[in-house]
Amino acid sequence: MSDLPTIRILNLYPEDMNIYGDSGNILALTHRIRLHGLESVVIEYNVGDEFPTEIDMIIGGGGQDSGQDRVQADLQKIGSTIKTLAIDDMPMLMICGLYQLFGHEFITGDDRVIEGIGLFDVTTKAGPERLIGNIVTHSDQLGELIGYENHSGLTTLGPKATPLARVIKGAGNNGSDHNEGVIFQNVIGSYLHGPLLPKNPRLTDFLIARAAERAFGAFKPAKINDSLIDQTRKIARERPR
Numbered sequence: 001m002s003d004l005p006t007i008r009i010l011n012l013y014p015e016d017m018n019i020y021g022d023s024g025n026i027l028a029l030t031h032r033i034r035l036h037g038l039e040s041v042v043i044e045y046n047v048g049d050e051f052p053t054e055i056d057m058i059i060g061g062g063g064q065d066s067g068q069d070r071v072q073a074d075l076q077k078i079g080s081t082i083k084t085l086a087i088d089d090m091p092m093l094m095i096c097g098l099y100q101l102f103g104h105e106f107i108t109g110d111d112r113v114i115e116g117i118g119l120f121d122v123t124t125k126a127g128p129e130r131l132i133g134n135i136v137t138h139s140d141q142l143g144e145l146i147g148y149e150n151h152s153g154l155t156t157l158g159p160k161a162t163p164l165a166r167v168i169k170g171a172g173n174n175g176s177d178h179n180e181g182v183i184f185q186n187v188i189g190s191y192l193h194g195p196l197l198p199k200n201p202r203l204t205d206f207l208i209a210r211a212a213e214r215a216f217g218a219f220k221p222a223k224i225n226d227s228l229i230d231q232t233r234k235i236a237r238e239r240p241r
Contacts, residue, residue, distance in 0.1 A: 006039040012060035022061025024195030056211040062096030079117030091186040091210040099189035100124040121158035135170025147192025
């Protein structure tokens with residue numbers, strides 16, 4: 001076993017909420033954690049499991065309505081624990097379906113209500129068509145965020161919600177207000193797939209830094225050569241919608 005400090009990543013509902021390649025976010029995190037001279041452990045949590053007490057970060061992905069149905073009751077059971085961790089500054093990244101369920105509710109196309117945990121002041125309703133394509137956004141805190149969106153849910157931010165970014169190219173939360181995602185303390189919700197983190201090292205480093213600072217009291221980032229990622233970002237940025 002290594003004596004290096006270890007960041008413990010909770011992969012939330014990988015059996016039901018990982019249909020858009022969002023597990024690539026876990027791979028990007030573990031790789032970049034190694035580049036920063038740290039170790040990582042990935043703990044999977046699925047419906048019915050015992051929620052672990054020793055974790056440093058939570059990552060969740062997207063899923064269909066059926067997947068959201070399957071995790072709904074279990075998420076309600078662990079929701080208060082997640083909220084407590086969020087208020088205590090634990091970093092989290094929720095993509096698409098779990099972004100929606102970290103809000104108040106998701107209203108399906110047949111008007112069923114899938115309850116969320118209300119960590120984000122957002123509400124989502126199924127729209128008449130899917131919002132699909134390359135997306136480029138700008139975050140005041142995290143710079144340019146690039147990804148690929150594929151969702152029919154239309155998410156509206158409430159008065160207590162802060163958007164993650166402003167849309168430069170693409171649809172974002174609902175295709176009309178030019179907002180993408182939401183950020184609450186160190187918790188991020190977003191519709192950006194791709195997956196998101198391999199294309200956005202600044203965001204990846206944000207999650208790692210917040211986890212390390214919370215766990216170890218400090219974080220000293222390594223100097224990482226991101227030239228290949230920069231080339232990838234340039235190509236992605238210039239691709240048509």
